[in-house]
Amino acid sequence: MVTERSTSRLVVADRDDAVLLFLTYGKDHAVPPRWITPGGGMDPGEDFVAAGIRELQEETGLVVDSIGEPFLVHDLQVDTIWHPYELGHWAWFAIRTDRFEPSDAGWMPDEHVDIVGARWWSVGELEASGERFEPADLPDLIRRGLTTL
Numbered sequence: 001m002v003t004e005r006s007t008s009r010l011v012v013a014d015r016d017d018a019v020l021l022f023l024t025y026g027k028d029h030a031v032p033p034r035w036i037t038p039g040g041g042m043d044p045g046e047d048f049v050a051a052g053i054r055e056l057q058e059e060t061g062l063v064v065d066s067i068g069e070p071f072l073v074h075d076l077q078v079d080t081i082w083h084p085y086e087l088g089h090w091a092w093f094a095i096r097t098d099r100f101e102p103s104d105a106g107w108m109p110d111e112h113v114d115i116v117g118a119r120w121w122s123v124g125e126l127e128a129s130g131e132r133f134e135p136a137d138l139p140d141l142i143r144r145g146l147t148t149l
Contacts, residue, residue, distance in 0.1 A: 022117065
């Protein structure tokens with residue numbers, strides 16, 4: 001049986017098209033962390049939009065009324081080195097905001113252990129960095145999200 005998880009991911013861009021990413025471990029610390037966008041799994045009774053708004057506030061402290069419609073909804077085989085599930089059903093949203101310092105006040109206890117950094121990246125910086133990021137096509141997804149703003 002294939003395990004799956006529905007997740008909202010957010011391309012949070014500043015006025016210069018830099019995006020907020022978190023350096024975070026996955027299911028265990030034996031694997032190096034990777035850079036990911038804010039976002040997370042849907043709670044019971046939530047749709048992608050509600051989960052995205054909630055995750056944005058919990059992970060960054062940014063409170064918004066709307067995140068619009070997803071620019072992409074897709075199923076993907078996730079890298080099980082980071083995830084305890086095999087198939088992701090991910091919705092991608094893009095929002096524009098002034099640059100801010102993310103707050104960890106809404107983090108869950110495991111996030112205080114697993115999130116080890118936050119940074120605003122340009123797509124070019126991310127591609128040239130040599131850093132791990134997820135998913136593998138994250139720069140292209142960021143570009144796609146930026147075109148919707």
